[in-house]
Amino acid sequence: MPANDDAALALALEIRGISKTYGRYPALKDVSFAAADREFLALLGPSGSGKTTLLRVLAGLEQPDGGEVRFGGEDYLAIPARKRRAGMVFQHYALFRHMTVAQNIAFGLKVRPRAERPSAAEIKKRVGDLLDLVQLKGLDKRFPAQLSGGQRQRVALARALAIEPRMLLLDEPFGALDAQVRRDLRHWLREVHDRAGVTTVFVTHDQEEALDLADRVAILRDGKLIQLGKPQELYDHPATAFVYDFLGPACRLPGVVEEGRLRVGDWVTEVQAPAGEVDVYFRPDEVEFAPADGAGLAAQVRGAAARGPQIRIDCLVEDRTLELLVRDAIAPAGVAVGLSVRVRPTRFKLYPRAVEAMAA
Amino acid sequence: MFRIRLPGIAPLMLLASALAMGLLIIMPLAVVFSEAFAKGLSTYLGAFNDPDLWAAIKLTLLVAAISVPLNAVFGVAAAWTIAKFEFRGKSLLLAIIDLPFSMSPVVSGLVWVLLFGAQGWFGQFLIDHDIKIIFDVSGIVLATITVTLPFVARELIPLMQDQGSDEEAAAVTLGAGGFTIFRQITLPNIRWALLYGVLLCNARAMGEFGAVSVVSGKIRGLTNTLPLQIEALYNDYDFVGAFAAASLLASLGLVTLILKTGLEWRFSSELSHARKR
Numbered sequence: 305m306p307a308n309d310d311a312a313l314a315l316a317l318e319i320r321g322i323s324k325t326y327g328r329y330p331a332l333k334d335v336s337f338a339a340a341d342r343e344f345l346a347l348l349g350p351s352g353s354g355k356t357t358l359l360r361v362l363a364g365l366e367q368p369d370g371g372e373v374r375f376g377g378e379d380y381l382a383i384p385a386r387k388r389r390a391g392m393v394f395q396h397y398a399l400f401r402h403m404t405v406a407q408n409i410a411f412g413l414k415v416r417p418r419a420e421r422p423s424a425a426e427i428k429k430r431v432g433d434l435l436d437l438v439q440l441k442g443l444d445k446r447f448p449a450q451l452s453g454g455q456r457q458r459v460a461l462a463r464a465l466a467i468e469p470r471m472l473l474l475d476e477p478f479g480a481l482d483a484q485v486r487r488d489l490r491h492w493l494r495e496v497h498d499r500a501g502v503t504t505v506f507v508t509h510d511q512e513e514a515l516d517l518a519d520r521v522a523i524l525r526d527g528k529l530i531q532l533g534k535p536q537e538l539y540d541h542p543a544t545a546f547v548y549d550f551l552g553p554a555c556r557l558p559g560v561v562e563e564g565r566l567r568v569g570d571w572v573t574e575v576q577a578p579a580g581e582v583d584v585y586f587r588p589d590e591v592e593f594a595p596a597d598g599a600g601l602a603a604q605v606r607g608a609a610a611r612g613p614q615i616r617i618d619c620l621v622e623d624r625t626l627e628l629l630v631r632d633a634i635a636p637a638g639v640a641v642g643l644s645v646r647v648r649p650t651r652f653k654l655y656p657r658a659v660e661a662m663a664a
Numbered sequence: 665m666f667r668i669r670l671p672g673i674a675p676l677m678l679l680a681s682a683l684a685m686g687l688l689i690i691m692p693l694a695v696v697f698s699e700a701f702a703k704g705l706s707t708y709l710g711a712f713n714d715p716d717l718w719a720a721i722k723l724t725l726l727v728a729a730i731s732v733p734l735n736a737v738f739g740v741a742a743a744w745t746i747a748k749f750e751f752r753g754k755s756l757l758l759a760i761i762d763l764p765f766s767m768s769p770v771v772s773g774l775v776w777v778l779l780f781g782a783q784g785w786f787g788q789f790l791i792d793h794d795i796k797i798i799f800d801v802s803g804i805v806l807a808t809i810t811v812t813l814p815f816v817a818r819e820l821i822p823l824m825q826d827q828g829s830d831e832e833a834a835a836v837t838l839g840a841g842g843f844t845i846f847r848q849i850t851l852p853n854i855r856w857a858l859l860y861g862v863l864l865c866n867a868r869a870m871g872e873f874g875a876v877s878v879v880s881g882k883i884r885g886l887t888n889t890l891p892l893q894i895e896a897l898y899n900d901y902d903f904v905g906a907f908a909a910a911s912l913l914a915s916l917g918l919v920t921l922i923l924k925t926g927l928e929w930r931f932s933s934e935l936s937h938a939r940k941r
Contacts, residue, residue, distance in 0.1 A: 363833075363837050364836070364837070365836065365837070385837060386836050386838075386839045386840060386841060387839070388837070389839070390837055391837065391838075392833075392834065392837040394830050394833070394834060396830060398830035398831050398833065398834040399831075399834075400831055400834075400848075400849060401831070401853065402852045402853060411835070411840070412838035412839055412840075415835075415838065415839055415840040415848075416839060463838065464837075466838075467838055473837075
């Protein structure tokens with residue numbers, strides 16, 4: 305696992321060897337990583353990867369079977385959930401249905417012990433400020449049932465921010481919203497994070513969202529941390545075939561490496577890799593086409609369809625149908641079904657051959 | 665909204681059910697009131713001069729006042745445990761809560777006689793320590809609690825299961841303690857369903873006959889509840905008295921029905937069995 309490469313930033317959150325088992329089903333296996341102060345960290349993984357469990361461990365809603373969580377140097381696991389000041393936004397928002405928007409936001413302040421509780425006037429002002437921040441002014445007297453999904457999400461965020469959290473935890477905050485609202489809220493959320501100045505841990509199964517939004521992304525699978533890094537690092541250097549596959553559309557072909565040369569079908573190229581059977585992975589748009597007598601893999605066009613500025617070309621290569629994407633300008637002339645061409649990946653990654661068949 | 669065309673037989677079935685309703689519910693109600701007032705208003709009112717009847721009314725109110733709150737507390741606690749936690753023996757607990765629904769009330773009463781009666785398991789112990797349960801108010805309360813056990817819990821469990829525990833979890837992360845969460849989050853979310861359950865529980869507690877008749881001993885003026893007193897008056901051929909007392913229970917039933925319908929109409933989304941979506 306790569307260390308936090310921005311050493312100048314103070315470490316805020318340190319997680320070491322966290323494990324959690326539900327019955328016989330392990331949800332988290334020895335997960336360790338650290339996050340810097342004010343960092344925006346995404347936990348990315350398919351469903352069942354343990355990302356929500358990890359978030360709930362951080363919130364104090366679950367106790368791990370083993371491991372350590374430190375926050376600002378403190379033993380975070382020893383602090384009960386209600387004293388952690390971890391502002392959490394739940395997947396389905398969990399707004400208090402019988403309270404108005406303003407009452408929801410004020411709740412965390414009103415339940416403080418008398419000595420720490422702000423005055424009624426201060427609470428009112430805080431609520432007003434937060435309503436401004438989440439752009440919900442004028443909706444303070446509404447009930448959650450009278451709000452749209454996007455508005456509920458923002459109330460949940462305002463409620464979590466009201467307690468001046470030391471850490472912000474977001475569980476699939478956009479999961480229940482439609483695509484357009486998601487994109488609008490995404491950048492706004494990043495702004496709120498930057499302005500609030502808290503460490504944020506954000507759970508999602510949407511790789512685009514994670515790569516777009518987070519400072520660093522932790523990829524989980526089956527309760528294990530697979531890779532942690534900045535979005536560009538992950539995209540450029542996926543540690544495993546799973547990460548490669550998960551971060552975007554992928555094409556896979558079987559190949560063999562011998563004496564510094566990779567052989568895929570009748571295409572041979574020089575590589576620096578240990579000898580053995582490999583899977584060759586490349587993105588559908590990282591290919592070059594050549595005429596049938598040129599260099600590359602023999603391919604037969606099975607279909608072609610315009611996709612905006614790109615053309616999707618389905619090719620039969622090595623008995624597999626690959627969905628390739630090319631810009632209109634560099635598409636082979638006269639693409640037609642049945643045309644024989646050559647295809648050459650311009651950038652590719654090699655991973656040891658998977659034992660079981662993976663979805664290509 | 666779709667308009668559904670009823671098949672040809674539907675109006676007939678509607679008519680049949682309306683007739684059955686009329687015969688089985690409206691008619692008896694009408695009989696109760698017409699018999700009660702058969703000899704005029706003054707005779708009706710005169711029936712309430714009977715001190716034994718007043719004792720029965722008081723006893724019924726007392727029993728309800730003890731058993732309904734206890735069952736409300738038990739119902740909330742049981743529903744909360746069942747809806748918000750996973751534990752072994754959950755279905756057993758559910759079965760126990762449902763038991764009074766599937767068992768004859770007479771058996772519910774007999775169980776207590778078997779345990780606490782003079783020939784019962786603990787009979788000698790109770791006699792030695794001069795504790796009276798059977799043929800006493802405490803026995804009637806026990807029997808009533810047993811019979812009305814499921815009403816509150818059964819109403820709350822589906823609703824609380826549906827609501828999940830996310831709101832409580834959110835309240836914890838916001839810094840609220842257990843009691844605050846219960847009072848400010850859990851209870852307001854179930855208040856109308858709780859009221860609904862209490863209403864039904866109360867109607868049943870006041871009207872229970874079978875279980876109570878087994879444990880009460882039917883001592884007039886002492887251990888006769890209103891339903892038992894009605895039977896006693898009827899057996900005495902005091903029809904006006906019996907139906908006058910019965911008119912009270914019937915009125916209770918009508919009031920319960922009106923309140924219940926009002927709740928269903930106004931808060932259908934917050935009650936479990938009346939929910940349509």
